[in-house]
C-alpha cells in the first residue's frame with residue numbers, strides 16, 4: 001500500500017429517532033424500553049483521487065416531505081430530531097451537498113435516504129434490487145413504504161446481481177450499465193463483485209484496495225456496507241442496519257443475520273493484517289464516543 005491510499009472518514013450527524021430496544025436484542029423482552037438513537041451518515045474522502053462519497057443520508061429534515069403512508073409509522077418513532085440533517089452537517093464543515101461525487105445508500109428505508117435531491121451532482125450507488133423495491137414496495141411492515149421517484153434515474157447506479165452461486169452470473173445489460181456509469185467516476189476501477197476473504201462479494205470502488213463496497217444481504221434486499229482503510233493498519237466497517245445494536249456484535253445477545261458472510265470474524269481477526277472497527281448506523285454509544293470525528297473533524301487514523 002502506498003501511504004496516500006486511504007480514506008478519511010468523518011461523521012455527519014443526520015438526525016435522531018426513537019427505536020424500541022426489543023427490535024434489536026433477542027434478550028430484551030420489555031417492549032417499553034426505547035432509545036433515542038442517531039441515524040448516522042459518513043463523509044468518505046478517498047485521498048488519492050480527492051473523491052468525496054457520502055454513505056447514507058439519514059433522516060429527512062422536513063418530516064412532512066415523507067409520503068403520507070409513512071406518517072403513521074413516523075409517529076411511533078417520536079421523538080425524532082432532524083436538525084442538523086446530513087446537508088447541514090456538510091455545510092457546517094465547509095462543503096456543499098453539490099460537492100459530493102457519489103452517495104452510497106445502505107438500503108432504502110426512510111431513515112437512511114434523507115433528501116437525495118439536495119445532492120445535485122452525485123451519482124447514487126445502490127444495491128441490486130433497490131430499484132425494484134422503490135417501484136413496487138414491500139408489504140411486510142408499516143415502515144415498508146417507498147418512494148418511486150426517490151432517486152434520479154439518470155444518476156443512479158444499481159450494482160449488478162451478486163455472485164451468489166456460479167450459475168447466477170451477471171446479466172450482461174446490468175453489468176454494462178454499471179461499467180459505463182462508474183468508469184467516469186473511477187477510471188479503470190473494478191466494476192464487478194469479487195470474493196475477498198472473509199466476504200463473498202465486494203467491489204473495489206477506487207481500484208486501490210482502500211475502499212470496498214460489501215454486499216450485506218439480510219436486513220433488506222440490496223443492503224450494502226462499506227469497508228475503508230483509514231491508515232496502514234486500521235479499517236472502518238460501516239455496517240448500516242446489518243446489525244442494529246453493538247451488544248449483538250459483542251456476542252452478548254443473538255442475531256443470526258450477523259453471522260453470515262464471516263463478518264463476526266472481523267472484530268477478532270481483523271482484515272488484511274489491520275484492525276477493524278465496525279460502526280452500526282444507529283449506535284448511540286459510538287456517536288457519543290466519536291463527537292470529535294464530526295466533520296470537519298475525522299476519525300483518527
Ligand SMILES: [Zn+2]
Nearest residue numbers: 109111241281
Ligand atoms: Zn435504520
